[in-house]
Amino acid sequence: xxxxxxxxxxxxxxxxxxxxxxxxxxxxxxxxxxxxxxxxxxxxxxxxxxxxxxxxxxxxxxxxxxxxxxxxxxxxxxxxxxxxxxxxxxxxxxxxxxxxxxxxxxxxxxxxxxxxxxxxxxxxxxxxxxxxxxxxxxxxxxxxxxxxxxxxxxxxxxxxxxxxxxxxxxxxxxxxxxxxxxxxxxxxxxxxxxxxxxxxxxxxxxxxxxxxxxxxxxxxxxxxxxxxxxxxxxxxxxxxxxxxxxxxxxxxxxxxxxxxxxxxxxxxxxxxxxxxxxxxxxxxxxxxxxxxxxxxxxxxxxxxxxxxxxxxxxxxxxxxxxxxxxxxxxxxxxxxxxxxxxxxxxxxxxxxxxxxxxxxxxxxxxxxxxxxxxxxxxxxxxxxxxxxxxxxxxxxx
Numbered sequence: 001x002x003x004x005x006x007x008x009x010x011x012x013x014x015x016x017x018x019x020x021x022x023x024x025x026x027x028x029x030x031x032x033x034x035x036x037x038x039x040x041x042x043x044x045x046x047x048x049x050x051x052x053x054x055x056x057x058x059x060x061x062x063x064x065x066x067x068x069x070x071x072x073x074x075x076x077x078x079x080x081x082x083x084x085x086x087x088x089x090x091x092x093x094x095x096x097x098x099x100x101x102x103x104x105x106x107x108x109x110x111x112x113x114x115x116x117x118x119x120x121x122x123x124x125x126x127x128x129x130x131x132x133x134x135x136x137x138x139x140x141x142x143x144x145x146x147x148x149x150x151x152x153x154x155x156x157x158x159x160x161x162x163x164x165x166x167x168x169x170x171x172x173x174x175x176x177x178x179x180x181x182x183x184x185x186x187x188x189x190x191x192x193x194x195x196x197x198x199x200x201x202x203x204x205x206x207x208x209x210x211x212x213x214x215x216x217x218x219x220x221x222x223x224x225x226x227x228x229x230x231x232x233x234x235x236x237x238x239x240x241x242x243x244x245x246x247x248x249x250x251x252x253x254x255x256x257x258x259x260x261x262x263x264x265x266x267x268x269x270x271x272x273x274x275x276x277x278x279x280x281x282x283x284x285x286x287x288x289x290x291x292x293x294x295x296x297x298x299x300x301x302x303x304x305x306x307x308x309x310x311x312x313x314x315x316x317x318x319x320x321x322x323x324x325x326x327x328x329x330x331x332x333x334x335x336x337x338x339x340x341x342x343x344x345x346x347x348x349x350x351x352x353x354x355x356x357x358x359x360x361x362x363x364x365x366x367x368x369x370x371x372x373x374x375x376x377x378x379x380x381x382x383x384x385x386x387x388x389x390x391x392x393x394x395x396x397x
Contacts, residue, residue, distance in 0.1 A: 037079045038332075040323060041101035043121065044111035048088035049212075049238040052265055053113035053136055053312050058084070060313035061111065063301040064320020067294070075327045089114040098124045107131060107334050108326060110152070110319045113312065115139035115183035122149040131337050133322055135315035139187040144359035144396025148334070150341055151362050152322055153315035154284050156184075156191040156235075157393035162282035162366040162386050163192075163233060163260045170201035176229035176257075178220065178248075180236060181209040188235035203230075210244075217244045221251035234261035242271035249275045263369050265311040269378040276371045276378050283367035285314045285350060286380045290365075295349040314349040318362070321346060322355075352388070359396035363388045 042061065045054035065073065065080060073080055083101065087094035094117040098109060102124070109125060110133040112118055118137035125132035126146035134142050135152040143155055164170070177192050179185030189207045197205045206227040210220050217240075224232060232253060236244055241264060248254065254275050263281040264271075272279060283289060287299055287309040295309075298317050302309050322341060329340030343357035354363040368383040 037081055038075075038327060039081045039083050039104075039106055041083050041085065041098070041106040041109050042111040043085040043087050043094050043097050043101075043109060043117075045089050045113045046084070046086035048090070050089045050113040052267060052310075053237075054086075054111070056265065056310035056312045057111055057113065057135055057316040057319075059302060059305070059307055060298070060309070060316025060318075061320050062316075063298055063313075064317035065324065066301060066320075067297055067317070068321045068324035075324055078327065080323070080327070087112055087114065087117050089117065091116050091120045095120050095124060102128045102130055107332070108133070108323060108337070110323065111135055111316070112137060115142070115187060118142050119145070119183065122146060125149055129334055131326060131334050133319050135319050136312040137184075139183050140191055140393065141183075141187065143361045143393060147338060150322065150355060150360045152319035153312065153362065154364060154366065155361065155393060156187045157195070158364070158366055158391045159235075159262050159282055159284070160188070160191040160195045160233070161391035161393075162368070163280075164195055164201065165368065165384075165386055165390070166258075166260055166280045166282075167201075167231065170196050170203040170231075173203045173230035174228060175203045175205050175231045175233055176224050176227045177205060177207045178224055178232060178234045178236070178244075179207065179209055180238075181211050184237060185209060185235055188233075192233055212238075215240060215243060217247035218251065220244075221247045221253055224248070224253055225251060225256055229257040232257050232259045234259060236261070237264070241268050245272050245275055249273055254278045263311070263371075263380055266308070269371060269380070272371065272378070276373075279371070281369045281371065281380070283369040283380065285309075285311060285367070286369065288380070289367045289369070289382055289385075290350050292347065292349075292351055294347050298349045309349075318348045318353065321348065354388070356392075356395070361393050361396070363392045366391050 045051050085097035108131045113136045115137040118134040122145045125148040132149045133152050138156045140156045175196050177189050179188050193205045196203045208223045260280045263283040326337035330337030341355050345354040350364050365388050366386040369380045371378040372381050
């Protein structure tokens with residue numbers, strides 16, 4: 001299999017977050033070959049604007065490894081050791097960590113919540129021929145970027161394709177995308193353009209991009225109104241979510257057009273204010289979305305730790321499953337690990353999940369949801385399971 005170029009978004013394409021894990025023999029190669037310990041390098045946000053996502057990912061990873069090893073933390077007698085690194089959503093810091101891990105003999109990397117970091121780590125994986133499993137990062141370009149990069153979460157195309165299931169007709173309509181001006185936001189704009197634009201369902205896509213350091217959103221809400229939208233698609237992550245939604249509400253955006261966005265993490269459920277009941281939510285995951293034995297095991301595991309599953313918990317859990325699969329089948333050889341993951345279908349927290357062999361996209365169900373009031377807070381309610389094949393991204397070339 002030759003090295004692949006960055007994924008092209010085609011007419012059928014679509015959208016939306018990021019994880020990265022590293023696993024390999026310890027610095028003592030002889031001990032690793034003897035089946036004692038294999039080190040997995042996990043680089044994710046433990047601090048900075050995406051720290052909440054990193055926490056959910058790490059909790060899911062621990063639960064996933066526990067589930068996949070039947071509670072032993074070992075594969076065929078080899079103990080899995082997690083070596084964590086905090087990228088703080090900073091590309092340079094993440095690359096430096098990856099170089100340190102790889103220099104120490106790590107052969108598997110996993111876990112980041114930043115699309116920019118994921119793309120940089122994918123490059124390091126290809127250059128050094130190590131396995132890289134990207135999770136919450138949503139940028140479509142991660143799929144098919146090279147032979148060594150996989151993902152344990154959904155991508156932007158799947159988000160946008162799920163959003164499209166709320167619409168009866170897009171032809172001739174104006175879809176305005178409000179997003180952050182970073183790899184994540186730009187990826188969402190590209191995905192919406194590909195899925196709902198002229199070469200997709202025939203709509204006109206108008207982006208409104210906002211710098212990551214902006215904290216006042218009134219002018220941007222007015223920009224959205226000035227586009228005269230028929231639909232507003234919002235792609236947003238991080239600590240400024242509450243202020244952004246408040247500005248949309250204050251400026252009357254919800255009265256001007258339907259608003260569709262991805263259901264965020266639990267901390268955001270109360271941030272929508274009066275708008276909560278007006279928003280149509282596409283959903284990657286929430287704890288009650290899926291009814292299967294694996295998800296039940298995930299929920300139980302976190303409850304025993306005094307926690308609860310969140311938006312990117314399954315990305316970590318699936319990364320754990322993929323790591324165990326790679327170690328079981330790869331016998332320490334990275335190319336064998338790659339081969340073992342390609343085309344693999346398994347039961348994950350969201351149901352049947354498949355690693356597409358051609359480009360390593362993770363084909364999985366998505367969800368429609370709404371927020372409903374429960375006491376003085378809001379909880380998500382499942383509206384519909386969107387089958388995996390209906391939102392599968394086009395194959396990368």
